[in-house]
Amino acid sequence: MMKKHNKNPLCSKASPEEMAVDLKPFVDFQDEGLSLETLNKMIEKCLIPHLMRYDQPGFQSMFNAFPEEGAEFGAKIALSYNQGVTNWQVSPGGVMLEELCCKALCQLFGFSPNADATFMASGTYSNQEALYLALHKQAEKEGFNLAEKGMKGFKDPSRLTVLTSCDAHFSIKHAVRMLGLGEESLRFLAVDDNRRIDVNLMKETIKEIQDSKDVFCVFITAGTTSTGSVDSALPIAKICQEIGAWLHVDGAYGFAYSLVPKWKHLFSGIELADSLCWNPHKQLGIPIPNSLLFVRQWEYFGRMTLYSDYFNRREDPEPSPGLKSPPSTRPFSALALVTSLRHQGMIKVIQRLRAPLIAIKILYDNLRNDSDIELCHQPDTGILCFRIIPDSFPEKELDKLQRYIYDKIMTERERTISLTKLDDKAVLRVVAISPAVTSEALMETISNVRALAREYKLEK
Numbered sequence: 449m450m451k452k453h454n455k456n457p458l459c460s461k462a463s464p465e466e467m468a469v470d471l472k473p474f475v476d477f478q479d480e481g482l483s484l485e486t487l488n489k490m491i492e493k494c495l496i497p498h499l500m501r502y503d504q505p506g507f508q509s510m511f512n513a514f515p516e517e518g519a520e521f522g523a524k525i526a527l528s529y530n531q532g533v534t535n536w537q538v539s540p541g542g543v544m545l546e547e548l549c550c551k552a553l554c555q556l557f558g559f560s561p562n563a564d565a566t567f568m569a570s571g572t573y574s575n576q577e578a579l580y581l582a583l584h585k586q587a588e589k590e591g592f593n594l595a596e597k598g599m600k601g602f603k604d605p606s607r608l609t610v611l612t613s614c615d616a617h618f619s620i621k622h623a624v625r626m627l628g629l630g631e632e633s634l635r636f637l638a639v640d641d642n643r644r645i646d647v648n649l650m651k652e653t654i655k656e657i658q659d660s661k662d663v664f665c666v667f668i669t670a671g672t673t674s675t676g677s678v679d680s681a682l683p684i685a686k687i688c689q690e691i692g693a694w695l696h697v698d699g700a701y702g703f704a705y706s707l708v709p710k711w712k713h714l715f716s717g718i719e720l721a722d723s724l725c726w727n728p729h730k731q732l733g734i735p736i737p738n739s740l741l742f743v744r745q746w747e748y749f750g751r752m753t754l755y756s757d758y759f760n761r762r763e764d765p766e767p768s769p770g771l772k773s774p775p776s777t778r779p780f781s782a783l784a785l786v787t788s789l790r791h792q793g794m795i796k797v798i799q800r801l802r803a804p805l806i807a808i809k810i811l812y813d814n815l816r817n818d819s820d821i822e823l824c825h826q827p828d829t830g831i832l833c834f835r836i837i838p839d840s841f842p843e844k845e846l847d848k849l850q851r852y853i854y855d856k857i858m859t860e861r862e863r864t865i866s867l868t869k870l871d872d873k874a875v876l877r878v879v880a881i882s883p884a885v886t887s888e889a890l891m892e893t894i895s896n897v898r899a900l901a902r903e904y905k906l907e908k
């Protein structure tokens with residue numbers, strides 16, 4: 449029998465205006481201070497009800513997770529010492545732990561002994577730095593140093609092209625904007641039925657543009673945001689080698705699943721990538737922000753390095769993680785990740801990762817023969833996109849129906865789902881991130897979707 453679903457909202461139903469009223473006292477900066485006890489009461493009454501409960505089975509929309517117990521423990525210690533992990537002089541223990549953690553992660557994921565990593569503030573910044581490194585390599589091919597000359601060093605910057613999937617995360621757009629390449633430098637590749645980059649079409653695109661464009665970077669995704677699909681790294685890595693392009697893998701969401709034995713094959717060839725981004729602040733429940741950028745050769749980070757006279761000095765022999773990315777004040781991100789992995793042990797970590805994958809797979813198997821649900825892809829990871837199509841429902845109103853259902857569910861706040869577009873059609877999307885999201889909880893969402901579809905009134 450199906451379990452009764454949780455009737456408590458995941459978050460208050462307050463409107464933005466009502467919420468602003470509740471929260472206003474927090475920003476009423478007065479000459480006199482408040483006791484921590486008073487602040488605590490204010491927080492419990494006015495703030496906590498408005499925060500989203502990522503730990504509930506009904507939270508099925510985004511990649512957020514409550515902190516894992518071991519991660520929370522480490523994060524509290526990092527917070528109480530507020531270490532700035534830039535160089536040896538400012539936090540010897542923080543620096544050494546970060547260096548050891550990066551090396552150990554490279555080994556855990558099967559990267560080459562020459563690989564290295566750095567903690568970053570978010571996947572968006574990891575992706576941006578990767579693209580900058582790729583551009584550096586292209587500049588070196590053209591015989592100049594990008595750090596010195598900038599974009600004007602390129603003979604014809606309008607030739608510079610990044611290939612990526614039409615389903616890539618929008619952080620790639622931020623990256624090309626911030627680097628001065630502009631969105632026109634992006635060439636979006638078509639995807640196959642499973643929403644992975646269509647490798648044959650990719651080859652054709654390269655042939656088509658090779659005389660007019662320089663493809664200096666191919667940006668693939670290991671777990672796309674919309675469908676969780678994993679682009680095929682192995683054949684794409686071979687193409688990148690042939691054309692001399694940098695291969696970046698955006699594994700912000702999906703890369704963690706390469707640790708799960710039955711899913712590992714999806715990631716084959718990823719070790720050939722020049723760089724890879726991964727966000728432990730997603731399904732692993734490491735406190736936000738926690739992202740990593742990996743590079744195949746540690747020397748690549750040299751392209752980021754800026755020495756200064758007061759610290760991060762060239763002659764200092766000790767490690768300086770701050771030489772691998774721009775911020776000079778960096779959080780102690782490694783601690784929460786290592787306390788989480790050590791506290792759980794890898795067996796539990798893998799079980800935690802596997803659970804939502806299985807839940808989504810069961811959901812897919814349950815729905816695949818249902819005529820009122822159109823499944824948009826076969827799930828590679830923990831996401832399923834679908835459209836509800838009631839019997840003889842007019843095609844032209846299908847987008848409105850999906851939107852209606854989404855709005856209703858999000859207003860009720862007993863569960864959350866998401867709405868996105870695939871090939872310009874509105875689709876509903878469920879995500880399983882925490883082990884709390886079981887196949888039963890997902891099936892309850894489907895029942896809810898069906899009930900709402902029945903109550904929808906067609907336009908006259």
Ligand SMILES: Cc1ncc(COP(=O)(O)O)c(C=O)c1O
Nearest residue numbers: 570571572617619673698700701
């Ligand atoms: C595939 C992918 N890449 C990049 C990002 C951006 O990461 P962040 O939100 O940490 O900036 C996301 C965020 O969801 C993502 O799903």
